[in-house]
Amino acid sequence: MTLTDHERQMVALVAEFVDERVRPRVREFEADDVYPAEFIEEMKKLGFFGLLAPAEYGGVDVSTACFARVTEELARGWMSLAGAIGGHSVITYLIKTFGTAEQREKYLPRMAEGAIRATMALTEPGGGSDLQAMRTQAVPDGDGYSVTGSKTWISNAAHSGLIGLLCITDRDASPRHRGMSMLLVEPGDGLTISKKLPKLGYRGVEACEIVFDDRRVGVDAVLGGTPGQGWAQMMRGLEVGRVQVAARALGVGQAALNDAVRYAQERETFGKPIWRHQSVGNLLADMATKMSAARLLTLDAAERLDSGERADMEAGMAKLFASETAMQVALDAIRIHGGYGYSKEYDVERYFRDAPLMIVGEGTNEIQRNVIASQLIARNRI
Incomplete structure (x- = not known):
């Protein structure tokens, strides 16, 4: 998909921010x-933060393909920064697409x-990926709702002024998902945010458990x-969200590939750069090929989204393949990098x-395969 001149400038701006500001200081x-x-x-x-917000509300209003490229560049510098705009951008998209005029006016300018x-x-x-559980x-309460329950692994929870909450509003609905609603919940009485959950990676940006204990919202909170x-x-x-996670994986994978290509030219053994050894050269060739394939899958899903078509299969494929590729x-x-790759002196660790x-987040890859x-069957019934 071809980006506009404005979108290419935005991607270049992000790349410059990453190379000049983020990568030198991420540690x-x-x-x-x-x-x-x-x-x-x-x-x-x-x-x-305004990438997916309409221009009329002060947003940048880029295509999903551009959003994916911006995400990739941020993740190339530090995946946590791409995560900082992840859920925020999904909620922006939901309010833009489904919100009432009042909800768009209330939130989108400040979110942008x-x-x-x-x-x-x-x-x-x-519950994990089992959202049906x-x-x-x-519960309806006067002129609004009283919210009770808990959610976990909520990124940016401590720094967010708005929570897009998926919850049950009709327990008698059948099938069960017909009784679910999206509520736009602001912090306040009845909402408690835990301390940061310790994580292997994705550090800096917090993930928390949040507890709702009779958190009251008005009927206007229903998306x-x-x-x-x-x-x-x-x-x-x-x-x-899955296109965004795929793009995060692209950024991490590209950073790893870039570092590997650089090191393979600098490091010499047996009188020649290590990339000239077939075992290393083959690794580099496979890494580059898989990254290109993952990028094409991600941009294909983004293009389908921009066309207004259903894209759950394409987004699932992109997320599945890009995340597994990034890990490999x-x-x-x-x-x-050999032994140096195990050292914190190098970024590959x-x-x-x-x-x-990216393998376990935004729906595990096992869930993606189910989707x-x-x-695949639904689109090809015999």
């Missing part, structure tokens, strides 16, 4: 799991400038104004710690 934040406040403030000023950062709350303790519920539409709304949002490429980069998140298979 200052990553090693001790420090929240990258100054990077986030710069990202706000550069418009990164980063004054309000959003996150999405789907996963529950013990959801227990968090919003789109009509209860019972939340499942369909979130499934569409997850198509965007990160491991192969360590192999190419960080890529290896960050890559697994792909079911859609």
Whole structure:
């Protein structure tokens, strides 16, 4: 897919930000799991939080393909920064696509400038990818709802001013997903956010458990104004989210490939650069080929989304292949670096710690295979 001149300039701006500001300093934040406040403030000023917001609300209003490329560049510098705009951008997309006029006016301008950062709350303790087993519920209460339940692994929870919450509003609905709604919940009484959950990678940006204990919201908190539409709304949002996660994987994989290519030219053994040894050269060839294939799958899914077509199969394929590729490429980069790849003096060990998140996040790859298979049959029934 061809980007516009404006979109190419945006991607170039992100690449410059990553190379000049992020990569030289990422270890200052990553090693001790420090929240990258100054990077986030710069990202706000550069418009990164408004990528999917319409121009009429102050957003940058880029295509999904451009959004994917921006995400890839951020993740090439530090995957956590791509995560900082992930859920926020999905909620932006959902409000833009399904929100009432009042909801768009209330939230989109401030979300576009980063004054309000959003996150999405789907996963529950013990539930994982099984959203049909959801227990968090919003019970009608006067002129609104009372929300009770808990969600976990919520990225950016402590720094978000808006939570896109998928919950049950009708326990008697059949099938069960028809009783789910998306609520736009702001912090306040009845909402508790835990401390950061410790993580292998994806450090700096927090992931927390959040607890709703009689958190009251008005009827105007229902996305789109009509209860019972939340499942369909979130499934569409997850198509965007999975393209974004695939793009994060591309960024991590590309960073690992770049470092491996550089090291393979600098390091010499037996009188020649190690890339000239067939075992190393073959690794590099396979890494580069898989990365190109993953990028094409991701851009294909993005293009399908932009066309308005259903893209759950394509987004699932992109997320599945790109995340598995990033994990393999990160491991192969360590192999190419030899013992140094196991040292924190080189960034390849960080890529290896960050890559697994894209395999288990935004619906595990086992779930992606289920989605792909079911859609494959649905589109090719005999």
